[in-house]
Amino acid sequence: MQQIKRNVLLNPGPATTTDSVKMAQIVPDICPREKEFASLMDDMRKDLVRIVHGDLDKYTAVLFCGSGTINMDICLNSLLPEGKKVLVINNGAYSARAVEICEYYGLPFINLKFPVDEQPRLDIIEQVLKENPDIELVYTTHNETGTGILNPIREIGALVHQYDAVFAVDTTSTYAMRPINIEQDNIDFCMASAQKGLMAMTGLSFIVGNIELIKKSASYPKRSYYCNLYLQYHFFETTGEMHFTPPVQTIYAARQAIKEYFEEGEQAKWERHTQVCDAIHKGIEKLGFQEVIRRELQAGLVVSVKYPDDENWDFEKVHDYCYEHGFTIYPGKIAGQDTFRLCALGAITAKDIEQFFEVLEEALRVNHIVVNVK
Numbered sequence: 001m002q003q004i005k006r007n008v009l010l011n012p013g014p015a016t017t018t019d020s021v022k023m024a025q026i027v028p029d030i031c032p033r034e035k036e037f038a039s040l041m042d043d044m045r046k047d048l049v050r051i052v053h054g055d056l057d058k059y060t061a062v063l064f065c066g067s068g069t070i071n072m073d074i075c076l077n078s079l080l081p082e083g084k085k086v087l088v089i090n091n092g093a094y095s096a097r098a099v100e101i102c103e104y105y106g107l108p109f110i111n112l113k114f115p116v117d118e119q120p121r122l123d124i125i126e127q128v129l130k131e132n133p134d135i136e137l138v139y140t141t142h143n144e145t146g147t148g149i150l151n152p153i154r155e156i157g158a159l160v161h162q163y164d165a166v167f168a169v170d171t172t173s174t175y176a177m178r179p180i181n182i183e184q185d186n187i188d189f190c191m192a193s194a195q196k197g198l199m200a201m202t203g204l205s206f207i208v209g210n211i212e213l214i215k216k217s218a219s220y221p222k223r224s225y226y227c228n229l230y231l232q233y234h235f236f237e238t239t240g241e242m243h244f245t246p247p248v249q250t251i252y253a254a255r256q257a258i259k260e261y262f263e264e265g266e267q268a269k270w271e272r273h274t275q276v277c278d279a280i281h282k283g284i285e286k287l288g289f290q291e292v293i294r295r296e297l298q299a300g301l302v303v304s305v306k307y308p309d310d311e312n313w314d315f316e317k318v319h320d321y322c323y324e325h326g327f328t329i330y331p332g333k334i335a336g337q338d339t340f341r342l343c344a345l346g347a348i349t350a351k352d353i354e355q356f357f358e359v360l361e362e363a364l365r366v367n368h369i370v371v372n373v374k
C-alpha cells in the first residue's frame with residue numbers, strides 16, 4: 001500500500017481516517033444501478049440501524065448524497081404535516097441552523113432558546129408543549145458541536161412523546177462515538193454523516209428513523225424535490241437504489257469504516273474517544289487555557305477553549321504552525337465569544353494528543369504568546 005501522510009484532525013469533522021478506509025475507495029469502476037451496488041447499500045442501511053441498536057422491523061436508514069446539513073434540511077422539511085408546528089430546542093449554533101432551515105421553508109416554528117453554555121430546561125420545554133398542542137415535530141441537537149455541550153435527549157424525548165409529538169435529534173457529532181440506543185433514548189429520527197463518528201469520507205449522510213412515521217409522512221406536503229425523506233425511502237424500498245446518483249467511492253469507504261467500527265466495538269471506541277478527550281483536557285489545563293462549558297455538561301467529544309488574554313495571540317498563526325506539523329485545530333462557533341475547538345473524533349489516540357500539545361506549546365513559544373491563568 002502506498003504511504004499516505006497522516007494528519008491528526010482536531011476539527012469537528014471530517015475526521016482522521018485509517019489508511020484502509022482511504023484505500024477502500026480504490027475500486028473498479030461500477031455503475032451504481034448494478035445489483036451488486038444495491039446489495040452493498042442494503043447491507044449498509046441495516047448496519048447503520050444496528051449502530052444505534054434499532055430493531056430492523058421498526059427502524060430504517062435512508063442514505064443521501066450530501067454533507068450532514070442535508071439531513072437537517074430533510075428531517076425538517078419532510079416530517080411536518082400541514083397546519084402543524086416545529087419546536088426547535090435551541091442552545092447552540094447547530095440548532096440555530098435548524099431554525100434557519102425552518103425560516104427558509106416558511107415552516108411554522110417556535111425557536112425555544114436557551115443559553116449556549118447551559119442545557120435546555122425540561123420544565124420550560126414541557127410548558128411550551130402543553131401550551132402548543134399543534135407542535136408535531138420537536139427538533140434538537142445531541143452534542144452541540146459549537147460548544148461541546150451534551151443535551152439530555154432521553155428526557156426531552158420522553159416529554160415529546162408524552163405530548164404525542166415526533167422527536168428528531170441531530171446526532172451528527174455523537175453517532176458511532178457516544179453510544180446511542182434509538183428506542184431507549186426516545187428518538188424517532190436521528191442522523192449523521194460518514195465523515196464524523198464512522199471515520200469515513202465526506203459526501204454520504206443518512207437518517208435513521210421510525211418506518212411507520214416515514215410512511216405516514218407520504219401524505220405531508222412535499223417542500224423539496226431532491227431532499228424529501230419519504231421519496232428517497234420509497235425509492236430505496238422499491239428499487240434498492242438512491243433516487244439520484246450516489247457518492248459511489250465514498251460508499252465503499254463507508255462500508256470499510258463500518259466494518260472497522262464493529263471490529264473496534266462500541267464500548268472500546270467510546271473509551272478511546274474518552275481517553276483522547278481526557279488528554280485534551282489535561283493539555284489545556286497544563287498550558288493554562290480555559291474551557292467554555294462546565295466539564296460535567298460536556299459530551300466528551302468537543303472542547304471549546306477561550307482565547308488567552310494576550311496581545312500576541314493570533315489564532316491563524318497558531319493554527320498554521322500546528323497545521324505545518326500535521327495537526328489541525330479549528331475556530332469556535334459561539335457568537336460574541338472568541339474560542340477555538342479541539343475535538344476527539346476520528347482514528348486518533350491519546351498519544352496523538354500528547355504530541356499535539358508539544359507542538360502547540362512550541363507554537364505558543366515561537367509566537368511569544370503567554371497563556372494567562374486567571
Ligand SMILES: *Cc1c(COP(=O)(O)O)cnc(C)c1O
Nearest residue numbers: 013067068069094145170172173
Ligand atoms: C457536522 C455537523 C453537522 C453537519 O455539518 P456539515 O458541514 O453539513 O457536514 C450538523 N450537525 C452537527 C451537530 C454537526 O456536528
